Amino acid sequence: MDRGDLTNEEWRRLEPHLPVRGRRGGRWASHRRVINGILFRERTGIPWRDLPERFGRWKTVYERHRRWSADGTWDRILQAVQADADGRIDWSMVGIDSTSCRAHQHAAGARRKTPRIPKNRATPRQHRPDGGLGRSRGGLTSKIHLASEGGRRPLALLVTPGQWGDAPQMIAVLERIRVARKGEGRPRTRPGHLSADKAYSSRRNRHYLRRRHIKHTIPEPKDQRANRRRRGSRGGRPTGFDKGQYKRRNEVERTINRLKSFRAVATRYDKRAYVFHGTVALAAIRLWLQT
Structure with a gap:
């Protein structure tokens, strides 16, 4: 076992969730060695x-x-290791935020249309016709939207082009939270409290959170506050804001820092959006295995 490889304890927790047989019915071989190779590439960012x-x-x-990445295996494994942590997840404060990832020149050039897929294969999960690439001041970028629990571990992920706004993606990210319970009962999908910065402040998002009975701490921007006051009684009641609760927003930012310690996450090298999503999902799996 070399530096960065899965430890014996991490492998013991990961092995039960790995697929046994491949698409053609044959048994997969050397799972541990291959996954260590994928993690080595994620950690260092070297070419395959x-x-x-x-x-x-x-x-x-x-x-x-x-x-x-194409068939959603990494997503299923992520949900499985989250379910193993049931009872040790801090639902008292779930944070949501996003981070931009600069795309390497090798990530450009993929076709914007649906790739040619053999008839016996399905369209890759997380496939995006736009490739998950967008242009901003820094050039080609992708954006990772995520929700994390209080223990600084990701609960849900979403990859979009870099110029996409944060507020429109909040509901999509929250809808991806689904942690199965060890015993009986439905999977948990609702956090006890949600924390987000003012980029997520909108009437649509607040209405969604109230409808799902999710307490939230989201600051109101000055322009939205002025518009509400200008409308008088039709503008609605002032939004509640707890500065003490808002201090915990650093937890999601620290989660992002942990994810971007993987160089293949901090800089996108993958051409396809679904492959980059799998790269981020595997990094999230490693974070869950380490705690």
């Missing part, structure tokens, strides 16, 4: 072809990561 020989053929490592 430059993987050290101890991980086996680079093509095998890349293809397994691509396939598991």
Whole structure:
């Protein structure tokens, strides 16, 4: 076991959730070595072809990561390790935020239309016709929207082009929270309290949170406050804001810092959006395994 590889304890927790048989019915081989190779690439950001020989053929490592990103295996494993942590998840404060990731020049050039897929395969999950790439002042960028619990571990992820706003994605991110319980009962999808910055302040988002009975701490921007006051009684009641609760918003920011310690997350090298989503999902899985 070398630096950055899965420890014996992490492997013990991860192994039960890995698929046993491949698409053609044959048994997968060398799961641990291949996953260590994928993690090595995520941690260092090197090209797939430059993987050290101890991980086996680079093509095998890349293809397994691509396939598991396409069919949603990484997402299912993420939900499984979250379910294992049931009872140790801090639902008292769930934070939501986003971060921009600069796209490397190797991430550009993918076709904007649906890729050619053999008839015996389904469209990749998390596929985006826009490739999840957008242009901003920094050039080509992607944006990761995420919700994290109080223990600084991601609960839900969403990849969009870099110029997309935060507020319109809040509901989509919250709808992806689904943590199964160890015992009986429905999966948990509703946080006890939500914290977000003023970029998420909108009447649509606040109405959604009230409808789902989710307490929230979101500051109101000056322009929205002035518009509400100008409308008088038709503008509605002032929004509640607790400065003490808002101090915990740093937890989601620290979660983002932990995710972007993986260089393949901080800088996007993957051409396809669904492959980059799988890269981020695997980084989130590693965070859950480490705690």
